[in-house]
Amino acid sequence: MAVKTSSVDQVLDALGGAGRYQLFQYFVCMLSALSASFQLLNIVFVGRHVAHTCKQPVNISDIYHVIDNELYQANNSKIYFEKCNIRVEANISGDISTSDLSCIYGYEYVEGKDTSLMSDMDIVCDRAHLRGFAQTLLIIGQGIGAFVLPVFSDHYGRRPVQLLSHLCFLGLGVGVAFAPTYTVFLVLRVFLGFVQQGIVLTKMTISIEMFPSRHRKLSGLFGSIMWTFCTASIALIAYLMQTYSWRITQLVYCSVSLYVFVQFFLLDESLSWLITNNKTKQVTKNLKKAARISGKDYQTVLNVYKNIQKQQESENSLTESLLGSKDRGLNGKKMTLKEKDKTKPSFLDLMKRKRLAANVFVLWFVWITDSLTVFGLFMMSHSLAGSPHVNFVLYSLLEAPSVLVFYFMVDRYGRKKTSMTLHGTAGIALLAATVCKSVGKGSSWSPIAVTAFSCIGMFGAAGAWGTSFFFTPEMFPTNLRNVGLGTSSACSRLGGMLAPFSSLLAEHVEWAPGTIFGVCCLLATLLVNVLPETMGRELPQTVDDVEAWHKKTDAKTAKDMDNSP
Incomplete structure (x- = not known):
């Protein structure tokens, strides 16, 4: 037996609509936006472009051996170490001849080599196109997570998916900071995007379900303000950490996910989900806590919940009697659990x-x-x-x-x-x-x-x-x-x-x-x-x-x- 959302609103209104319990739970949930936003957009700075030129060899004369042309000599040539190539110009009998080489000795970065992921792993020049994949693969992971994780959230509840996703997010964020190669970094980014959706979607759903219809715009208002603060903080942290290794910066970004251990003790399951899925025991437990925090009389709130339960049971009984037998098949026997599952909305x-x-x-x-x-x-x-x-x-x-x-x-x-x-x-x-x-x-x-x-x-x-x-x-x-x-x-x-x-x-x-x-x-x-x-x-x-x-x-x-x- 499922309870209608109008009944859920009655319970939420009995708790004050936007009472202290609801606001507290809302902010406990919404603070996870720090984790979600940091790892989503920090690639703009963690993987930022660093000015560079081709690295010079220890012995400049080695370049002439690579060219392997006796017309290019040290006394008639000039060497230019450019962004993505080594250009050698030789004055041969009054004519300027040019030979271009790739950056065969590596790259010289204006800043420290490890200040950016892209400089640390030389994702420049002929490999520059790989930079976009760092964000694209995270988005692909988000897409997969957005399809898969909501099913578990609707079936098992918002809280377990939020907490498990947040915990995995912390572990993957640390893993990204210690990625030995760019390939490993990209693979971890896919999984990072996957669990990020578990945080974002359950956060949004809980925030919507926390308030009755007349207060729902509050969730949109504070949710957007929170996201604004989080994204602006990304640039502030990047500015303060710009002289440090990108790996240390990454650890700073993912450190906010330690908040998951606070959430474990403070975050409750959505009352809307519990009531809709008829989790009576957990509903009464949470209502007692909510009434105490919001300063409402528990018995009054409980009576509202019991009254709407009785009303819904009465409506269901009337509907079943009018339609014949809702849970009986053509042969008059009771439907099995598998048959009942087929009636659930999809x-x-x-x-x-x-x-x-x-x-x-x-x-x-x-x-x-x-x-x-x-x-x-x-x-x-x-x-x-x-x-x-x-x-x-x-x-x-x-x-x-x-x-x-x-x-x-x-x-x-x-x-x-x-x-x-x-x-x-x-x-x-x-x-x-x-x-x-x-x-x-x-x-x-x-x-x-x-x-x-x-x-x-x-x-x-x-x-x-x-x-x-x-x-x-x-x-x-x-x-x-x-x-x-x-x-x-x-x-x-x-x-x-x-x-x-x-x-x-x-x-x-x-x-x-x-x-x-x-x-x-x-x-x-x-x-x-x-x-x-x-x-x-x-x-x-x-x-x-x-x-x-x-x-x-x-x-x-x-x-x-x-x-x-």
Whole structure:
């Protein structure tokens, strides 16, 4: 017997709606964002580019032996040790002859060789294309994790998946710091991305389920502020650690994951999940603790829970009597447990219904667009004028004003209008930045305009993605909520996998990245209109609840058309 989400809201309201227990649990969960964000974006600094030239041999004359041309002699030649090649120019009978060699003696780095992963493992010149794979493989791991881990979260609970993922994240982060080769580093990054999704998705789901519908926007507000603080801290740590080895810097980044041992003692299972899955014993235990912390009368809260249990049992009995026998087969015998399992909702139930399948595909595209745009802009932050650390912090802090826009719009104008406004802002701004870069090439105003419009684009894209995180869980019933959020997040990894190569694309077609980002954001603005509005609605319990939203919307639209002149 499952309890409807409306009943869950009654219990949460009895605890104060946004009482001390709920806020405490929310922040205990949300602090794991430090771990998730640090390992997601620290490659920008851990794997940063370090200026270099070809290394000189101990004996310069060795170069002439390599050239193996008697016309090249020390008395008529000049040797230039360039970024990716050794250029030897010889004056032969008044004519300049040039011979190019690769960096056969290795590389000489302006900073210490071990200050960056890329310099430590010589991922430069003909191996420079491998740099993007460090982020791409982590994103692939995220995609796999987003498909796999939510199933366990919906089945076994949010807490065990959060804690186990966080613990594995700590171990893998330490492993990355001691990776002996680039291949080992890449393999560990895949697994790092996999368990990172266990942290992120359960964190988001718990934060949504912690509050009744009238307080849910609080989770979006503080969640985005927390993420802004975390991403900005990445650049601060990188600045303070820029003279240290990348391995030490990596250990500093992953040290925040020691927080998992604090979570183990403080984090409780989601009340929504416990109530929905009829874990009565654990519910009563957690309610007693919650009532004590929130200063509410335990017996009053418990009575609310017992009353809605009785009400649901009564409704189930009435439904079964009207339908015949819900748990009996054609032969009148009771269904087996395996037969009952077949009646549980699955993701295919959404895909079998056209309107609901359309919702899913739109959400998937929106998530791909958001991740492509946000990650792409972060990866290209070095192209803006000024310090890369300042640029990164600037992009990170731009999420703060977008959070305020989200907070004041989401319950006043709805989720759809908020998402459309922010996506539209990002699309127009990024296209404007692209035009300014192309038209004003070489001018003094162009860099200023490009930076301004790019910042507005990041403002819109970051806010849009925050809205997607908030909006998406509301679109799915309880036992499919984490799976729905997980598949959307998994699809977004396609955008995340392409984002690291945006800088490489810009080197060949300068206007391409901004155009792609802008067009995708504008297309997302149009497609979001297909989705139902969830503002003021309690979280759906069943697939039928979601479909009923469309039926009510269609009926209202038809009525408005009939009444129109």
